[in-house]
Amino acid sequence: MVKDGRAYLASLKDDRSIYIDGRKVVDVTTDPAFANAVHSAAKLYDFQAAPDNIEAMTFVSPTSGERVSRGWQLPRNLRELTERRQALEKWAALTCGMVGRSPDHVASTFAGFRMGLHAFRDNDPARAAALESYFDYARDNDLFLSYVIINPQADKAKTAGGQPDPHLVASIVDEDGEGITIRGAKMLATSGVMANEMMVSGFNALQAGDEAYAFTGVVPLGAKGLTLMSRRSYEQNATSTFDYPLSARFDENDAVVYFDDVKIPWDRVFVHKDLKMAQAQWHDTRAHVMQNYQCMIRLMVKLKFLLGLARKIAETNNIINYPQVRETLGLMAAKVANIEALVIAMEASGEHFQGYFVPNRSILCTAQVIAQTTYPEIIEAIRTLSGGGMIMVPSSYLDFETPETAAIIGKTQRSPVASSQERVKLMKLAWDAVGSEFGSRHLQYEMFYSGPTFVTRGNSFRFYDWDGVKGFVDDFMGTYGLPSSTGTSLSSAAE
Numbered sequence: 001m002v003k004d005g006r007a008y009l010a011s012l013k014d015d016r017s018i019y020i021d022g023r024k025v026v027d028v029t030t031d032p033a034f035a036n037a038v039h040s041a042a043k044l045y046d047f048q049a050a051p052d053n054i055e056a057m058t059f060v061s062p063t064s065g066e067r068v069s070r071g072w073q074l075p076r077n078l079r080e081l082t083e084r085r086q087a088l089e090k091w092a093a094l095t096c097g098m099v100g101r102s103p104d105h106v107a108s109t110f111a112g113f114r115m116g117l118h119a120f121r122d123n124d125p126a127r128a129a130a131l132e133s134y135f136d137y138a139r140d141n142d143l144f145l146s147y148v149i150i151n152p153q154a155d156k157a158k159t160a161g162g163q164p165d166p167h168l169v170a171s172i173v174d175e176d177g178e179g180i181t182i183r184g185a186k187m188l189a190t191s192g193v194m195a196n197e198m199m200v201s202g203f204n205a206l207q208a209g210d211e212a213y214a215f216t217g218v219v220p221l222g223a224k225g226l227t228l229m230s231r232r233s234y235e236q237n238a239t240s241t242f243d244y245p246l247s248a249r250f251d252e253n254d255a256v257v258y259f260d261d262v263k264i265p266w267d268r269v270f271v272h273k274d275l276k277m278a279q280a281q282w283h284d285t286r287a288h289v290m291q292n293y294q295c296m297i298r299l300m301v302k303l304k305f306l307l308g309l310a311r312k313i314a315e316t317n318n319i320i321n322y323p324q325v326r327e328t329l330g331l332m333a334a335k336v337a338n339i340e341a342l343v344i345a346m347e348a349s350g351e352h353f354q355g356y357f358v359p360n361r362s363i364l365c366t367a368q369v370i371a372q373t374t375y376p377e378i379i380e381a382i383r384t385l386s387g388g389g390m391i392m393v394p395s396s397y398l399d400f401e402t403p404e405t406a407a408i409i410g411k412t413q414r415s416p417v418a419s420s421q422e423r424v425k426l427m428k429l430a431w432d433a434v435g436s437e438f439g440s441r442h443l444q445y446e447m448f449y450s451g452p453t454f455v456t457r458g459n460s461f462r463f464y465d466w467d468g469v470k471g472f473v474d475d476f477m478g479t480y481g482l483p484s485s486t487g488t489s490l491s492s493a494a495e
Helices: 005-011 035-049 078-094 103-115 117-123 125-140 275-283 287-316 323-348 361-390 403-412 420-434 437-448 453-463 466-477 490-494
Strands: 017-020 058-060 067-069 145-148 171-175 179-186 197-200 215-220 226-230 255-265 269-272 351-353 356-358
Touching: 005 035, 035 078, 035 103, 067 103, 078 287, 078 323, 078 356, 103 117, 103 125, 103 145, 103 197, 103 287, 103 356, 117 125, 117 275, 125 269, 179 215, 179 269, 197 255, 215 255, 215 275, 269 275, 275 287, 287 323, 287 356, 287 361, 287 420, 323 361, 361 420, 361 437, 361 453, 403 420, 420 437
Parallel strands: 017 226, 145 197
Antiparallel strands: 058 067, 171 179, 179 255, 197 215, 215 269, 226 255, 351 356
């Protein structure tokens, strides 16, 4: 049976320990800080389970024989890669692209790990066997996974092991025949409160002596000693869906995760005190490619939504025929289409890797670099088109229920193409997308979730075909040389 929203919600009723505003959360499916986002996630599963969508959104697991999300699919050709992307697009559209860590994200990470199983085998066959077994388990149960791979910000000039508190960053503090025990913190557990299990790993470079920090494992959210401390809930502070249509439903949340001597069994440990494999797991496999390919698919959908929002604002304000406005919208459209073109290009020029078919890594890195500047440019353009319209809206939906204020709204919120209510509704959506706490968080997220610019541009440098372009120059330079003593004409040199 395909996993649906009811099954997903039931899976969250465990012993997870989550704190927000100084209180412990009893049930994330009903708590006002998380319930709407959790139920938005449940709708993803309901969508894939709908009879009309099963074929497009799921595939048959080779081990269980049941249908599961295409996020777990390991495509073997361009057709399968494209089918998988189309399913991910449909999921992203359900949240306007605003849920960055939907279930298909970390599933894509594990798909990349699984494609590169040889790298794990060459390094440690036991850890490879654990990864292979866990991948089958997670896929067959269609789990919602989250991850924490970033260290808490402290003294960034020092390594994980060089911090004043050696247990600030999660590390292995003990191990026995059953598994490893970890202690310390990680961030940012985006969507962690609504996940089934969490991968703990690292992306930062490690040095000799940091072996205790070089591990990758997975724990259930209800594991003993695991605590999530949530940031402020934008959902909880949204007055209504009308006032905050995005915040109220798609606040996937972020949290600091603290591991107080959490035990991870060996069959869930994939990297163990291995500095080399801690880095190789990302780039010698295709984990980095698959997880960020999913990000680009989601961003493509999100940018299309924002572009539509910009166009509606221009029409509502009746500035659509201004030449400068059309120029702005044309430039925005080109930037959005550029991201879509890069997604299509990375598929069309994809590579065969260990029997699978994966997106072009160099073009993916190009898309990441461009995306970090494109998103803030689109947001700035929406701000410019909106002007003060996003700010001067009624305080809340309640102003429509009071005759005195409703009358003023009717007189002051005007548009030649929309009613007063429609105009307010649009401007509140625009504010939530770019100006609210939710919108500001998304700006920060899109600029930095791939890492600082020096990381994304470094990867672009690392994976570009420099030999090809240098060879192009070398081949041309080989067609000419110093003129002979008798002189050489341009025509003879060209020959």
